[in-house]
Amino acid sequence: MMHLVLLLSCIGLIYASAPPDLTVSNERYTGKVVGGQNAHPNMWRYQASLQYDNWNTGHYAHICGGSLVSPLYVMTAAHCILSLEAKFYRVVLGEYNLYKYEGTEQTRAVSKIIIHPGWTGDLTIGNDIALLRLASEVYGNGYITLADLPYPGQTLPNGFTCYITGWGLLATGGSAPDILQEAPIPVVEHSVCASPEWWGSAAKKSMICAGGDGNTSGCQGDSGGPLSCFTDGYWRVHGVVSYGPAVNCNMYTKPTVFTRVSFFLEWLYSQMV
Structure with a gap:
């Protein structure tokens, strides 16, 4: 194989309602x-950037995506968890350009990592899902949604x-x-x-x-x-x-x-x- x-x-978080016109040419x-x-812009408002501080120096880099599923929880893949130490992670919501501050972002520390108990590290078995509990709730600002x-x-x-x-x-x-x-x-x-x-x-x-x-x-x-x-x-x-x-x-x-x-x-x- x-x-x-x-x-x-x-x-106050809001929900998507009607689909936008996303028709584009093949080119x-x-x-x-x-x-x-x-x-x-401002379309995928539940999209999260999971970022990791590999050396615990305060410098974070994007490693994975995620989805905001409650004001306190982000859903991601279990294989994105490189360490069980929550202090090495942060989550950015309302992000669009990773390298430009645009005033739409909310950054949260991670307080708890919850990995599906069926995750073994073998992708072919599955159960590749995890939740990240945020240190504080995300609030609705027009650029973030559940x-x-x-x-x-x-x-x-x-x-x-x-x-x-x-x-x-x-x-x-x-x-x-x-x-x-x-x-x-x-x-x-x-x-x-x-x-x-x-x-x-x-x-x-x-x-x-x-x-x-x-x-x-x-x-x-x-x-x-x-x-x-x-x-x-x-x-x-x-x-x-x-x-x-x-x-x-x-x-x-x-x-x-x-x-x-x-x-x-x-x-x-x-x-x-």
Whole structure:
């Protein structure tokens, strides 16, 4: 089986209502998340940047994405947790350009890390999901919102268009963007993704596959970030970026794999107390 790669960089709240016009030409989606473009400002208001201070010096670097699921909790991938010491992490909400202060940001220290008990470090087993409890609540400022989540057990049909967002590499081995990226990405239903030509047994029913067209995918630095899908009248976070192919982020028949949020709702709500 092809090697997997963690899509991880190593170094009053309101709700969305109607979908924006995100129709763009193919030319504008060439070469950037991989295959995307600069995100529409103030669109993905639940998107978080998880940042890590490797040497405990006060200098933080983006390592993963996340989604604000309550005023005190951010959902991310379990494999984004490099240390169980909460003091090494911070979360930035309302972020757009990582290297420019724009007055929209709220930065919070992390007070507690909660990793799914089924996480073993093996991506093919799954359970790649975690919660970060913030040191203080995030407040609504017009640039930050809570993520809506899917219904328990909800799945999406093959070809359903969702959006992947993040500050991950623009290509395998390429550069990381300053500005949040977005790209439309089609869902690949489980029966297809679990076939031998695709991810085979590495794709579990607790996961969502999207992409695999050789054009659009997540890449290193997008881990933990949302797969956003417009369902039932709202943008809902259906997935958490988990893994992709090690050889090339946007390989044909090797889509980005996400932890399926609807599979873990009971656990999520039980922890956010």
